[in-house]
Amino acid sequence: MPFDLLICDLDGTLVDSKHDLMAALNHALGHLGQPLVDVDDVPGLLGSGLLSLLKSVTSTDDPELLDHARHLFDAYYREHVADLTRCYPGVPETLAALPGIKKAVYSNKPHAFTEAVVEAVGLAPFFNIILGAQPEIMPLKPDPAGIRHLLSALQIAPERALMVGDSTHDLEAARAAGVPACAVTYGYRPAEALRAHQPEFVIDGFGELMGIFGKKAE
Secondary structure, eight states: OOOOOEEEOSSSSEOHHHHHHHHHHHHHHHHOOOOOOGGGSSSOOOSSSSHHHHHHTTTTOHHHHHHHHHHHHHHHHHSTTTOOOEOTTTTTHHTTEEETSSEEEEEEEEHHHHHHHHHTTTTTGGOOOEEETTTTTTTOTTTTHHHHHHHHHHHHOOGGEEEEESSHHHHHHHHHHHEEEEEEESSHHHHSHHHOOOSSSSEEEEEGGHHTTTOOOO
């Protein structure tokens, strides 16, 4: 096995969550009397954390309005975190086929929601650590702090871990931490933008990780 630790981004990598995120955003925007977003707009808004997302859809830096928007979003999303969110094809099967590999989820989604989504779609048993955004403790990706935390907690050398994600933030964080990276082209970012960052691996389906880990697909 070339790696001892698999670190996975969540939205756009393990799960397609855009419909539930759109619903939560539109719940907040509707209460604020602002224009709603279309589901096709959502992928381009993701990856930098909830505050950045809310700033983008409300077009404001007003802390009071953003706080209100966050409250509205949280209240709705907490109750509908995985109504329509589903794993991408091959995700559970691939994770199950790598039992000897330590695994972690690392997302810029707020920590409580990251845990809730992973649990709701049935992936929690596969992972040693589930880590979402906790900006009061560590900066979000592309800062490498979260990856370094996972390496330390699981006692894995950087070169023995693989970061898998659909965002340039994932690739940048991995590189800064000295961790090889694998970009997925089926998520929320254009393949050409990901390839421009020259990740060590590029895959078109999650199941292709089997080959990277030296395993044959069932």
